[in-house]
Amino acid sequence: MYEIIMQNLLSPVVLFFVLGLIAALFKSDLKFPTGLNEALSIFLLIAIGLKGGIELSNYTLSEVAIPVLATLLLGSILPIITLLMLKMIKLDTKNALALAATYGSVSIVTFGAAISFLDHVNLTYEGFMNAMVVLMESPAIIMSILLLKILENKNKELYPSQKVAFTSPATSLIDKEVLKETFFGKSILLLLGSLLIGLVVGERAIPVIQPLFIDLYSSILILFLLSMGLTAGQRLPEVRQHGVKLLLFGIFMPIVAGAIGVLTGHAIGLSLGGVTLMGVLAGSASYIAAPAALRTSIPEANPSIYLGLALGITFPFNLIFGIPLYYQFAQWLQIF
16 A cells, blocks of 8 residues: 555656645745646546547447446435535535535546556556546536525525515526536536547547647646646645634545445446546545536535635545555455
8 A cells, every 4th residue: 555655646747736735835936827727627628528438439328327327326425425424513504515516526637647547557447437527527516506405495494484586496496507507617518528529539539639638648637737736735724724624524525435436336347447436536526617616506605615625635635645545445345
């Protein structure tokens, strides 16, 4: 286990993240232009989506049906587990639901780092796992929003004297702006759109996309993680303001969720690499898609909690310790 962690720590991806973290903590004047951050993010979203679609085109529906269902189920259950854990530390409902969406969803960059880790240890995985990233993005966001609407309706029943505008049952549960932000926000649109394009064109697209989206993927990921290190370092003080319990949640939750993901991957018969990636999907927290949706769906939630915790605590934990830990969990299951 120690050797795996050290191997991951000494990879260029992690070291450049640490470099960004150090730069932020020591208040260096190192900065990334806003436009460059946006470009790097778009590149990674398209690259992962295209790769997932092309790989998915090699499989029949019967081959991917069970993994797809398992991924959707995992994305729907994790928010509930998150809420139960946050209830123990008595976090208010709005912030708890925001964290449920964040921790039930997935980090694209963590997944990309996990792929680099598997490549580093020469471990293969099912190609359709790239498509599971896209499928894992939305269920937790939708589940959290539905839970919020259900709780709001319940409060209206408990306090009928409060004047509220009349809305139909469908409107009370489904907000058009929320759905628009969830399904047509940058992350979901690019991931799902790239996935569908890759699925349609298949392997004949490889000669066109390989020079940019395949050959340069690892190098672009290094640049993005340097930027993420800067952002994570800037968010750390915000997270510390909310107490030790939330800090511990940011470490404990990915371990619990990652273990559930590993068990799920093992149960549906994935390879060692696939099981590891399923653990990474479950154990990571979204700081792109979920926060974008939460801005409109739960505006009362504090971004410094759900964004600061996901980016300042859980992301570096997964990058340094989590990925090797899920890999070790997967290895233990294979032994038994």
